Amino acid sequence: MKDLSAVLCYVDFSGIFDRNPASPRVARLQALAEVLFRPEGVTLDLGDGPRQYVAFERSNSMSRMGRLSFLRADLWETVRRRIMLDLELGQCQLSKLYAYNGLMLSTGARVEGIEIDRPHRVIVVDNHALQRSARVITVEDVGGTDSVRRxxxxxxxxDFSVTEFDGEGLVSKEYAARLNKTLGGRHTSFQIRLPFVKGMLHQVDFHDFFRSAGTTHLTDLWGVKHPVAKVDVILTKSMFKGHGWLAENGKSWEDYWAAFRKYRHALYVTNVSKERPQGFTQLNYQFLTTLSMTGEEFRPRDLPDGWEHSPKEDARQWLTKATETEYYKLRADGDIAPQKKQLVF
Structure with missing residues (x-):
């Protein structure tokens, strides 16, 4: 197969299904888009002649952006089996299945020649759970109809449980050096993808740690013992999304790697740690939803919607202050926007 562009395509549905169909234009676009989701698929000519294409997988970032992949219908089952490692599923949560299969569409660097599948090299251990109690604010159902609840x-x-080291594992100092040699640079953390595996590996010299503690073997999630000297990657259960499905199919960790080799999978690195400390980091909604923060700490109510002077002149501190200050400096620059007197956020 010479060119994947005639096999796999991405369709952008942003601004279609999340709009009100009362608009004739939106209603027309939604009707056209719905045709793509017929069971038999849709006929497209992507340069290889007319062929049938069917809806396929999407990564989490694709879901957020309203994008979906479409695959040539005659290859759908073959590709699905490769992604699923020949596992057969019974009842499952579809959103999780889509998310885990969509890991294969993550953008990353394919790393080969590092014997990731060598026996004992990668093991999975359980996550510990921390039990805590806290005062929470929530809502309770107090009645209503089926369609309208109060x-x-x-x-x-x-009481709640917190999964420790959720999505995080360890990589040995020696194996991290091999990854760095392949990727270039000197990194200590690696965001990885493997079939049904996602998360972050942090470099720790656990060989030396266990040697000094007199530990010679590590026991994995299935009760199998592994020589410490042969282990280079320690995944946590929360990183291995296929644990339940592997058990459901009566297969072992060794069976996982057999299918891995059969379908020529590889380790993918989708991100790495910075080599030098950064002054700023990108904030996302997950930080905001988990912080114990008041509205005043986020942004005081008495602040103006538009600034006539730099926010830096206000002695108080709030979450968006640095962003507003930088934006003010950008917009207030005489070379960029000399006509701006008031900057609205």
Whole structure:
């Protein structure tokens, strides 16, 4: 197969299904888009003649951007089996299945020649859970009809469990050096993808640690012992999304690697740690939803919607202050926007 462009294509649905169909234009676009989701697929000519294409997988980032991949229908089952490592699924949560299969569409560097599948090299261990209690604010259902429910705000103390090292594992100092040699640079953390595996590996010299502790073997999630000297990657259960499906199919960790080799999978590195400390880092919604933060700490109510002077002149600190200050400097620059007197956020 010479060119994947005639096999796999990406369709951007942003601004279509999340719009009100009362608009004739939106209604027309939605009707056209729905045709793509017929069971028999849709006929497209992507340069290889007319062929049938069917809806395929999407990564998490594709879901957020409203994008979906379409695959040539005659290859759909073959590719699905490669992604699924020949596992057969019973009942499952479709959103998770799509997300885990979509890991194969992550953008990353394919790393070969490092014997990732060598026996004992990669093991999976369980995550410990931390039990805590805290006062929470939530809502309770207080009645209503099936289509319209009524809720009330409540505050109470709840017990909850926190998964430790969620999505995080370890990579040995020696193996991290091999990864760096292949990737270039001197990194200590690696965001990885393997079939049904995602997460971050942090470099730790655990060979030396276990040697000094007199530990010679590590026991994995299935009770199998592995010589410490042969282990280079320690995954946590939360990183291995296929654990339940592997058990459901009566297969072992060795069977996983057999299918891995059969379908010529490889380790992919999708991101790495910075080689030098950064002054700023990108913030996302997950930080904001988990922080114990008041509205005033996020942004005081008395602040203006538009600035006539730099936010830096305000002695207080709030979450968006640095961003607003940088934006003010950018917009207030005489060479960029000399006509701007008030900057609205």
């Amino acid at each position: 809720y009330q705000r409540v505050e109470r103390v709840e």
